[in-house]
Amino acid sequence: MNAAPRNRSGRLEPGSCDGRYDCGLVSLIVQKFGGSSVADAPSIRRVAERIAKTKRAGHDVVVVVSAMGDTTDELLDIAAQVVGGAIPAPRELDMLLTSGERISMALLAMAIKNLGLDARSYTGSQAGMITDERHGAARIQEVTPMRIQAAIDEGAIAIVAGFQGFNRQTGDITTLGRGGSDTTAVALAAALGAEVCEIYSDVDGIFTADPRIVPHARKLDFVTADEMVELAASGAKVLYTRAVEFARRHGVTIHARSSFSDEPGTIVRNAREGETVEEPVVTGVATDLSEAKITVVGVPDIPGKAARIFTIVANAPANIDMIVQNISTTGSGRTDISFTLPTADLPRTLEALGAAQEEVGFDRLIHDEDIAKVSVVGAGMRSSAGVSARLFTALSEAGINIEMISTSEIRMSVVTRADLVQAATRAIHTAFGLDGDTEAVVYAGTGR
Amino acid sequence: MNAAPRNRSGRLEPGSCDGRYDCGLVSLIVQKFGGSSVADAPSIRRVAERIAKTKRAGHDVVVVVSAMGDTTDELLDIAAQVVGGAIPAPRELDMLLTSGERISMALLAMAIKNLGLDARSYTGSQAGMITDERHGAARIQEVTPMRIQAAIDEGAIAIVAGFQGFNRQTGDITTLGRGGSDTTAVALAAALGAEVCEIYSDVDGIFTADPRIVPHARKLDFVTADEMVELAASGAKVLYTRAVEFARRHGVTIHARSSFSDEPGTIVRNAREGETVEEPVVTGVATDLSEAKITVVGVPDIPGKAARIFTIVANAPANIDMIVQNISTTGSGRTDISFTLPTADLPRTLEALGAAQEEVGFDRLIHDEDIAKVSVVGAGMRSSAGVSARLFTALSEAGINIEMISTSEIRMSVVTRADLVQAATRAIHTAFGLDGDTEAVVYAGTGR
Numbered sequence: 100m101n102a103a104p105r106n107r108s109g110r111l112e113p114g115s116c117d118g119r120y121d122c123g124l125v126s127l128i129v130q131k132f133g134g135s136s137v138a139d140a141p142s143i144r145r146v147a148e149r150i151a152k153t154k155r156a157g158h159d160v161v162v163v164v165s166a167m168g169d170t171t172d173e174l175l176d177i178a179a180q181v182v183g184g185a186i187p188a189p190r191e192l193d194m195l196l197t198s199g200e201r202i203s204m205a206l207l208a209m210a211i212k213n214l215g216l217d218a219r220s221y222t223g224s225q226a227g228m229i230t231d232e233r234h235g236a237a238r239i240q241e242v243t244p245m246r247i248q249a250a251i252d253e254g255a256i257a258i259v260a261g262f263q264g265f266n267r268q269t270g271d272i273t274t275l276g277r278g279g280s281d282t283t284a285v286a287l288a289a290a291l292g293a294e295v296c297e298i299y300s301d302v303d304g305i306f307t308a309d310p311r312i313v314p315h316a317r318k319l320d321f322v323t324a325d326e327m328v329e330l331a332a333s334g335a336k337v338l339y340t341r342a343v344e345f346a347r348r349h350g351v352t353i354h355a356r357s358s359f360s361d362e363p364g365t366i367v368r369n370a371r372e373g374e375t376v377e378e379p380v381v382t383g384v385a386t387d388l389s390e391a392k393i394t395v396v397g398v399p400d401i402p403g404k405a406a407r408i409f410t411i412v413a414n415a416p417a418n419i420d421m422i423v424q425n426i427s428t429t430g431s432g433r434t435d436i437s438f439t440l441p442t443a444d445l446p447r448t449l450e451a452l453g454a455a456q457e458e459v460g461f462d463r464l465i466h467d468e469d470i471a472k473v474s475v476v477g478a479g480m481r482s483s484a485g486v487s488a489r490l491f492t493a494l495s496e497a498g499i500n501i502e503m504i505s506t507s508e509i510r511m512s513v514v515t516r517a518d519l520v521q522a523a524t525r526a527i528h529t530a531f532g533l534d535g536d537t538e539a540v541v542y543a544g545t546g547r
Numbered sequence: 548m549n550a551a552p553r554n555r556s557g558r559l560e561p562g563s564c565d566g567r568y569d570c571g572l573v574s575l576i577v578q579k580f581g582g583s584s585v586a587d588a589p590s591i592r593r594v595a596e597r598i599a600k601t602k603r604a605g606h607d608v609v610v611v612v613s614a615m616g617d618t619t620d621e622l623l624d625i626a627a628q629v630v631g632g633a634i635p636a637p638r639e640l641d642m643l644l645t646s647g648e649r650i651s652m653a654l655l656a657m658a659i660k661n662l663g664l665d666a667r668s669y670t671g672s673q674a675g676m677i678t679d680e681r682h683g684a685a686r687i688q689e690v691t692p693m694r695i696q697a698a699i700d701e702g703a704i705a706i707v708a709g710f711q712g713f714n715r716q717t718g719d720i721t722t723l724g725r726g727g728s729d730t731t732a733v734a735l736a737a738a739l740g741a742e743v744c745e746i747y748s749d750v751d752g753i754f755t756a757d758p759r760i761v762p763h764a765r766k767l768d769f770v771t772a773d774e775m776v777e778l779a780a781s782g783a784k785v786l787y788t789r790a791v792e793f794a795r796r797h798g799v800t801i802h803a804r805s806s807f808s809d810e811p812g813t814i815v816r817n818a819r820e821g822e823t824v825e826e827p828v829v830t831g832v833a834t835d836l837s838e839a840k841i842t843v844v845g846v847p848d849i850p851g852k853a854a855r856i857f858t859i860v861a862n863a864p865a866n867i868d869m870i871v872q873n874i875s876t877t878g879s880g881r882t883d884i885s886f887t888l889p890t891a892d893l894p895r896t897l898e899a900l901g902a903a904q905e906e907v908g909f910d911r912l913i914h915d916e917d918i919a920k921v922s923v924v925g926a927g928m929r930s931s932a933g934v935s936a937r938l939f940t941a942l943s944e945a946g947i948n949i950e951m952i953s954t955s956e957i958r959m960s961v962v963t964r965a966d967l968v969q970a971a972t973r974a975i976h977t978a979f980g981l982d983g984d985t986e987a988v989v990y991a992g993t994g995r
Contacts, residue, residue, distance in 0.1 A: 140628035174650065180588035181658045188660045194668050195653035198646040202622065205643035210629045212636045220642050225718065246718065270673065270694065 126294035127251065128153060131163040131261065131284035133300055136358040137203045138168030146358065147210035150256060154216055159251045161291060163261045163284040164207055166199025174199060189234035193263075193274045197223070200260035200280075208258045217255040221246060223263030223272070227290075228283060230264035230273045237264055237273035239282065239345075242290035251291075259287060278339025285342045289349035296346065297354045298338060304355050304364030305330070305337055307533040308384040312524050317535035319365050319383065323478050326382050327353075327367045329510040333474035334387025343367065370478065380486060381477040381531040386524050388471045388517060390420060391445045392503070394437040395452065397462025405436060407459055408452070415451040417444035421472075421505040421512065433462070437503065439514065442468055470502065471520035474512040475527060481508055493530035499523045574742035575699065576601055579611040579709065579732035581748055584806040585651045586616030594747075594806065595658035598704060602664055607699045609739060611709045611732040612655055614647025622647060637682035641711075641722045645671070648708035648728075656706045665703040669694060671711030671720070675738075676731060678712035678721045685712055685721035687730065687793075690738035699739075707735060726787025733790045737797035744794065745802045746786060752803050752812030753778070753785055755981040756832040760972050765983035767813050767830065771926050774830050775801075775815045777958040781922035782835025791815065818926065828934060829925040829979040834972050836919045836965060838868060839893045840951070842885040843900065845910025853884060855907055856900070863899040865892035869920075869953040869960065881910070885951065887962065890916055918950065919968035922960040923975060929956055941978035947971045 130150060137143050154160045174195050178187045187195075204220040211218035227243030250257040261280025264273050275282055281298055288296035305327070308316040322330070324347035331340040337355050346353050347369060356364025398404050405424065412419060422438045440448060445466060452464055480486050490511060494501060499522060503514035515523050528534060578598060585591050602608045622643050626635045635643075652668040659666035675691030698705040709728025712721050723730055729746055736744035753775070756764040770778070772795035779788040785803050794801050795817060804812025846852050853872065860867060868887045888896060893914060900912055928934050938959060942949060947970060951962035963971050976982060 140625055143629050144631075177588055178654060178657060181591050181654045182661045183592075185661050187657045188666075191653045191656040191660070191666075191668055194656075194670075195650060198649040198653075201646040201649065202643060205639045205646075206626060206629045208639040208642075209626060209635045212639070213630045213633050218636075218639075220639055 127159040127161065127291055129161045129163065129284050129288040129291070129293045129296045131280060131296065131298045132165065132207075132358060133280065134165040134168050134170070134203075135301055136299055137164055137207060140206075143167075143203070143206050143210050147207060147214060149358070150207075150211055151214045151216055154256055160256045161247060161251065161287060161293070162207065162256060162258045163280055163287060164200060164203050164258060165261045165280040166196075167203045167206075170199040170202065171196060190271055193234045193272050196274055197260065197263040197272050200262055204258045204260050208256075211256055211258070217253070218258055219250050219255050220258040220260070221250075222260050223283070224265035226257075226259045226287070228264035228286070229267055230275065232266040232269055232271070232273065234271075234273055236276040237266070239264060239275070239286050242286050244287060244290050247287065248291065259283065278341050281339045281342035282345055285346045285349070285351050285353065288351045289345070293351070295352045295354050297356060298342075299356060299358035300337060301357060301359060302337055303357045303360065303362060305335065305367070305383065307382070307535075308524055308528045309335075309386055312386055312521050313384070313528045313534075315534040315537075316528065317533065320363075321366045321368075322382060323370045324353075324367055325370075325509060326476050326478050329474070329476040329507065330383055330385050333385035333476065333510065333512060334389070334472065335383070335385045337365075338367065379477065379532065380479040380483040381475045381533065382479075383476055384524055384528050384531070384533065385474045385476065386471065386520055387474070388520065389441055389443075390439045390470060390472060391442040392437060392439050392467045392470050392514065393445070393448060393452070394435055394465040394467075395459075395461050396435050396465060397433045398436055399460045400432050400434045404459060407455075408436060408461075409438075411451050411455050411459075412438070412440070412448055415444065415448045417441070417448040421503050421514065423503050439470070439472070439503065469517045470514050471517040471523075472512050472514050473520060473523045473527060474510055475531060476510045478509050480511070486511060489530055490527060493526045494523055497522055497526040499526070575607040575609065575739055577609045577611065577732050577736040577739070577741045577744045579728060579744065579746045580613065580655075580806060581728065582613040582616050582618070582651075583749055584747055585612060585655060588654075591615075591651070591654050591658050595655060595662060597806070598655075598659055599662045599664055602704055608704045609695060609699065609735060609741070610655065610704060610706045611728055611735060612648060612651050612706060613709045613728040614644075615651045615654075618647040618650065619644060638719055641682045641720050644722055645708065645711045645720050648710060652706045652708050656704075659704055659706070665701070666706055667698050667703050668706040668708070669698075670708050671731070672713035674705075674707045674735070676712035676734070677715055678723065680714040680717055680719070680721065682719075682721055684724040685714070687712060687723070687734050690734050692735060692738050695735070696739065707731065726789050729787045729790035730793055733794045733797070733799050733801065736799045737793070741799070743800045743802050745804060746790075747804060747806035748785060749805060749807060750785055751805045751808065751810060753783065753815070753831065755830070755983075756972055756976045757783075757834055760834055760969050761832070761976045761982075763982040763985075764976065765981065768811070769814045769816075770830060771818045772801075772815055773818075773957055774924050774926055777922070777924040777955065778831055778833050781833035781924065781958065781960060782837070782920065783831070783833045785813075786815065827925065827980065828927040828931040829923045829981065830927075831924055832972055832976050832979070832981065833922045833924065834919065834968055835922070836968065837889055837891075838887045838918060838920060839890040840885055840887050840915045840918050840962065841893070841896060841900070842883055842913040842915075843907075843909050844883050844913060845881045846884055847908045848880050848882045852907060855903075856884060856909075857886075859899050859903050859907075860886070860888070860896055863892065863896045865889070865896040869951050869962065871951050887918070887920070887951070917965045918962050919965040919971075920960050920962050921968060921971045921975060922958055923979060924958045926957050928959070934959060937978055938975060941974045942971055945970055945974040947974070 132146050208218040208220040229241040230237035247257045261283040284296050304318045306316040310316045327343045331338050352368040417440045420439045424436045499519045501513045505512045580594050656666040656668040677689040678685035695705045709731040732744050752766045753770050754764040758764045775791045779786050779791050800816040865888045870886045872884045947967045949961045953960045
């Protein structure tokens with residue numbers, strides 16, 4: 100086995116201690132497997148083999164696992180039957196859903212033990228995942244993985260339930276919500292000082308664009324955490340924004356890779372001080388079809404009206420993404436305010452705003468579900484001019500109209516008609532020189 | 548609503564505070580529902596209605612629930628697939644199986660909350676079920692139901708996972724094994740000082756014999772705990788021996804009843820001091836087809852040989868029931884020893900004894916799976932002569948040969964050919980005057 104690659108200061112290259120190289124020391128690797136990777140008994144056995152291989156290569160291993168395949172949907176379905184259309188009690192829904200990881204983690208531990216290695220499964224509370232009390236969307240407050248550390252010290256592989264924690268004040272079980280298992284993995288990697296947090300899915304890593312939209316998209320070897328946060332928030336589905344944000348804050352290196360191959364995936368970590376990142380201006384293009392647009396027409400152009408509108412929206416509750424307000428130039432003393440939000444939040448937001456029409460004094464509401472968002476992301480945008488010019492030129496040449504624009508330091512997003520978004524993505528991908536020489540391999544799903 | 552019946556000393560008749568009567572004070576009722584009572588969403592909703600009715604009648608209610616329907620078998624099946632025929636790691640198997648009650652209890656709590664009452668589900672460890680560390684067959688060491696008491700005090704219905712506990716030394720999840728949920732219910736009833744522990748199944752209560760064998764079997768209104776222990780150990784399937792033993796030791800009143808009707812079932816409790824129990828000599832007849840017989844032929848008739856044989860059997864491990872040793876009268880210096888044991892224990896016991904043939908010096912082993920046991924049980928047997936005579940006469944008149952006999956203070960058991968056991972049971976039932984006027988209603992299963 101070859102020696103692991105090291106950087107100039109002699110440190111191991113992150114992500115290299117995954118069994119491919121002799122790293123010369125025992126390092127801790129956290130591996131996270133999603134529901135599709137443990138969907139049935141053969142899948143569980145295959146994942147167990149992969150974990151055993153990493154352990155046998157001399158590493159300490161902590162595994163975070165999601166519920167098997169469709170378990171969560173099946174549990175939600177029977178809960179809906181039991182309450183006959185009402186909303187299930189959040190505390191009980193968390194108790195119910197956490198049974199899913201209990202099943203997958205126990206089976207995975209059995210499968211590993213069956214390979215002759217020691218493995219022990221731990222619930223979120225046994226693993227010390229302490230959260231606040233918000234059932235269904237709990238935030239991690241503290242991670243006290245004493246039992247996990249003890250298991251590692253005794254040479255065992257610790258299998259930890261993703262997605263779940265417990266609240267110390269109430270003693271109740273909680274769940275972390277969407278992307279919870281990724282967050283569990285990153286939080287454990289941070290608390291245990293892991294060398295790398297490997298997040299397995301059914302795609303090979305992070306691509307310059309969704310390969311189903313852009314056949315010539317290329318897999319990225321490296322993406323900065325800043326870029327990854329923007330990409331994930333802009334629609335890239337391989338990693339969850341929340342987990343990447345946690346990793347960025349705590350300096351955790353993520354290796355996003357496929358559970359169906361041994362190929363290296365994409366390393367996501369903070370750019371190191373003094374590190375020269377030779378990168379293109381734009382790292383990737385993300386596409387998001389999950390949003391809708393609301394326009395509040397004829398809002399009195401007096402102070403406090405916008406604040407009132409967005410307070411109503413926040414309380415709906417809805418997560419606003421982009422906002423556009425036109426300056427009132429017609430002398431009518433009225434203006435239009437448009438914003439985008441997840442389509443799932445649309446009905447309750449329209450209802451909440453509709454109920455406040457008289458109070459706020461706007462004329463009417465328009466909503467539009469046939470929109471899509473395309474974003475270009477790149478740390479190089481910080482120091483590069485002309486990104487917007489190149490973006491708008493590419494779209495204009497493709498005959499695509501821009502409806503809204505929003506920018507951050509390293510991202511630029513535009514809203515287009517939904518049926519034009521694929522053409523827009525391809526045009527932008529080409530314009531920023533991201534096209535590869537070969538077509539990317541496309542898998543069936545997104546692996547979440 | 549009528550006032551609850553009271554005995555001569557003014558105490559409430561046990562089992563009467565179940566919502567049928569005005570008991571004049573808040574009493575705590577523990578209700579246990581088995582897997583068949585919560586097999587699907589409609590069943591869970593029906594059970595929730597029953598629980599709500601008890602709560603609305605003014606009682607505090609703690610519910611113990613098993614895993615839904617076939618959940619446990621399904622989990623065992625996938626575990627077998629994962630380990631490919633090997634034995635799953637016991638710690639992990641317990642982690643896996645306990646997900647079953649987690650699902651049923653959360654769904655039941657949701658269903659009750661949906662009826663407008665407060666309900667909260669608790670795992671075995673949250674409910675303070677502290678056990679030893681024997682995975683798969685843990686014994687309860689202590690019950691510390693602080694959270695359950697707090698929930699009751701706040702007016703909530705506490706839903707507790709049956710069958711499970713945790714070990715304080717290891718921090719690991721355990722299961723109680725066969726009949727575990729009944730034991731959980733009785734242990735909680737004891738620790739909380741409940742008025743009664745209602746155990747619901749799909750049969751109406753305890754019968755004088757299995758109604759599928761004896762159509763004229765009668766439902767018993769009352770059985771002493773001593774009798775119930777003997778009946779359960781002799782094959783009566785409505786209650787588990789272990790749970791009844793726990794109830795006897797801690798003075799818990801059990802009410803065995805049907806989850807499909809509002810009819811009272813059978814009260815099982817210790818006979819009270821000074822209480823005149825006007826009862827027949829024999830309370831019931833139990834039938835058991837689950838045992839096999841081993842005969843060790845030609846055992847040297849010298850001290851220590853029998854002890855050696857039963858040490859080997861105990862270490863197999865196997866649970867011996869009846870033992871018969873013939874006195875060696877032939878002058879050969881050799882004797883035969885026969886004993887019965889669960890058929891499931893037969894293969895490993897034959898193997899263990901076979902391996903010790905030379906050491907013990909016996910001639911050969913005979914085994915027989917086509918046996919059955921019929922037992923008559925009754926507290927009145929203590930003070931009544933002639934039970935054996937009446938029993939043997941009945942069997943003789945029916946032309947049934949007796950192969951082995953065993954007695955306790957309140958029980959007499961005989962072993963017959965398996966294909967004669969139904970005739971034997973009916974003959975004995977009639978001989979002891981147990982036949983009712985009408986045929987009992989027979990349900991499809993035994994409801995465990």
